[in-house]
Amino acid sequence: MKKLSFAEENYLKAVYHLSNAGEFDVTTNSIAEEMDTKAASVSDMLRRLSEKEMVVYRKYQGVKISEKGKIAALQVIRKHRLWEVFLVEKLKFNWDQVHEIAEQLEHIKSPLLIQRLDDFLGHPKFDPHGDPIPDENGLFKEKPQVPLAEVEISGDGIVVAVKDTNSMFLQHLDRIGIYLGAKTKVTEKVEFDGSMEILVDGKNKLFISKEVAENVLVTH
Amino acid sequence: MKKLSFAEENYLKAVYHLSNAGEFDVTTNSIAEEMDTKAASVSDMLRRLSEKEMVVYRKYQGVKISEKGKIAALQVIRKHRLWEVFLVEKLKFNWDQVHEIAEQLEHIKSPLLIQRLDDFLGHPKFDPHGDPIPDENGLFKEKPQVPLAEVEISGDGIVVAVKDTNSMFLQHLDRIGIYLGAKTKVTEKVEFDGSMEILVDGKNKLFISKEVAENVLVTH
DNA sequence: ATTTATTTTTAGATTAATCTAATATTATTT
DNA sequence: AAATAATATTAGATTAATCTAAAAATAAAT
Ligand SMILES: [Mn+2]
Ligand SMILES: [Mn+2]
Ligand SMILES: [Mn+2]
Ligand SMILES: [Mn+2]
Numbered sequence: 340m341k342k343l344s345f346a347e348e349n350y351l352k353a354v355y356h357l358s359n360a361g362e363f364d365v366t367t368n369s370i371a372e373e374m375d376t377k378a379a380s381v382s383d384m385l386r387r388l389s390e391k392e393m394v395v396y397r398k399y400q401g402v403k404i405s406e407k408g409k410i411a412a413l414q415v416i417r418k419h420r421l422w423e424v425f426l427v428e429k430l431k432f433n434w435d436q437v438h439e440i441a442e443q444l445e446h447i448k449s450p451l452l453i454q455r456l457d458d459f460l461g462h463p464k465f466d467p468h469g470d471p472i473p474d475e476n477g478l479f480k481e482k483p484q485v486p487l488a489e490v491e492i493s494g495d496g497i498v499v500a501v502k503d504t505n506s507m508f509l510q511h512l513d514r515i516g517i518y519l520g521a522k523t524k525v526t527e528k529v530e531f532d533g534s535m536e537i538l539v540d541g542k543n544k545l546f547i548s549k550e551v552a553e554n555v556l557v558t559h
Numbered sequence: 560m561k562k563l564s565f566a567e568e569n570y571l572k573a574v575y576h577l578s579n580a581g582e583f584d585v586t587t588n589s590i591a592e593e594m595d596t597k598a599a600s601v602s603d604m605l606r607r608l609s610e611k612e613m614v615v616y617r618k619y620q621g622v623k624i625s626e627k628g629k630i631a632a633l634q635v636i637r638k639h640r641l642w643e644v645f646l647v648e649k650l651k652f653n654w655d656q657v658h659e660i661a662e663q664l665e666h667i668k669s670p671l672l673i674q675r676l677d678d679f680l681g682h683p684k685f686d687p688h689g690d691p692i693p694d695e696n697g698l699f700k701e702k703p704q705v706p707l708a709e710v711e712i713s714g715d716g717i718v719v720a721v722k723d724t725n726s727m728f729l730q731h732l733d734r735i736g737i738y739l740g741a742k743t744k745v746t747e748k749v750e751f752d753g754s755m756e757i758l759v760d761g762k763n764k765l766f767i768s769k770e771v772a773e774n775v776l777v778t779h
Numbered sequence: 780a781t782t783t784a785t786t787t788t789t790a791g792a793t794t795a796a797t798c799t800a801a802t803a804t805t806a807t808t809t
Numbered sequence: 810a811a812a813t814a815a816t817a818t819t820a821g822a823t824t825a826a827t828c829t830a831a832a833a834a835t836a837a838a839t
Pocket of ligand 3: 639643657658659661724
């Protein structure tokens with residue numbers, strides 16, 4: 340099994356994520372949108388990934404990631420998230436600055452490097468956005484988590500992850516004072532527009548929009 | 560100025576190194592040999608780099624790196640060497656294991672990343688092989704250095720760099736006990752084969768071959 | 780059940796990077 | 810100075826990854 344190109348790794352990651360870790364079939368157009376490319380390019384790449392048995396592809400029917408593909412995708416995801424931890428923990432980047440750089444670093448090929456990096460970082464289990472880091476075998480467990488938007492009134496929680504990792508969104512969270520580990524209590528829910536009032540760490544009263552509520556994930 | 564491809568960066572680095580930092584013209588064949596590729600591929604790439612004004616290329620006459628090209632090459636070299644320091648100092652790699660990985664890492668594009676990495680490492684001036692690390696402006700100073708082979712008998716020195724960074728050579732140095740910072744005294748020189756006897760740190764008597772003597776650089 | 784719209788694939792081009800084989804240029808030797 | 814050898818460039822293919830436009834398949838609407 341020859342090693343994958345950057346493009347192939349990126350496609351595999353997209354298929355993995357869009358299928359929710361391999362559960363559903365994924366459409367050509369959804370991949371094109373996710374990767375900001377054209378459907379024609381996707382079809383072509385799917386044919387090639389299929390020849391390498393990284394995906395199960397039936398023309399016009401959608402694509403599923405194979406076991407082999409899932410293993411490869413999870414290693415790329417592992418690298419991405421470990422590098423993000425490195426950037427935040429060691430190089431003092433903010434969590435909104437690390438994604439693009441990790442997109443590059445995730446393609447560095449050296450199992451030993453990743454093993455050493457993992458050691459250096461103390462085997463972190465989650466990245467700066469609360470996403471779980473797969474181990475060498477692709478295994479990981481996620482924290483149970485639910486969007487703030489779905490928490491019932493007066494419900495408590497702890498922020499454990501963000502769904503969107505867009506830089507603007509993360510900067511907004513910084514500005515209003517929401518961070519991983521923050522304690523939340525939903526004090527009011529507005530039916531009309533999905534916005535809500537929450538209490539952060541028992542002291543900061545915040546009004547957050549539906550968009551924010553849907554993209555902040557809490558556990559309790 | 561659009562950013563350079565990995566291939567372009569690698570060619571630029573080769574031209575820079577082979578020309579001894581831009582002093583001489585470089586031949587097509589020497590680049591082909593250095594990069595383990597074919598002369599035809601080199602000609603093609605030189606034409607393209609020339610269009611981008613990264614090199615001054617006269618067909619059949621050889622190539623010189625331009626000022627623009629030198630700046631680009633030095634930034635890649637800076638990244639390569641900083642990453643090597645990171646791998647050795649922080650991830651506990653041995654100096655013979657870092658080159659291939661740095662060959663990949665040197666192409667990551669993020670000025671901020673390199674600035675932060677440099678901070679994190681404490682602004683090192685030399686890499687694990689004793690090579691100087693250019694600053695953000697491409698400036699650096701090398702230690703005065705001479706191959707052990709050229710040191711006269713009974714001459715003292717300190718090992719400051721290695722000319723060859725091949726893994727086998729570095730492992731050999733590890734085995735016989737030569738390392739950066741070691742104190743050397745030439746105790747005997749054999750005309751016949753260029754080998755010599757040296758005293759390391761005033762206590763270890765070593766016989767070293769011409770090959771070793773030519774690739775260990777000392778200062779005094 | 781047709782027709783229409785949407786989605787997906789294929790056909791044909793393009794660009795970067797590589798190769799082999801053929802040609803051209805420059806250097807070296809008679 | 811001509812012949813030969815060494816070096817370098819071009820011509821023509823190939824592969825990966827992308828694109829636009831055309832064709833094919835599937836889904837939705839009449
Ligand atoms: Mn990310
Ligand atoms: Mn992340
Ligand atoms: Mn190196
Ligand atoms: Mn080095």
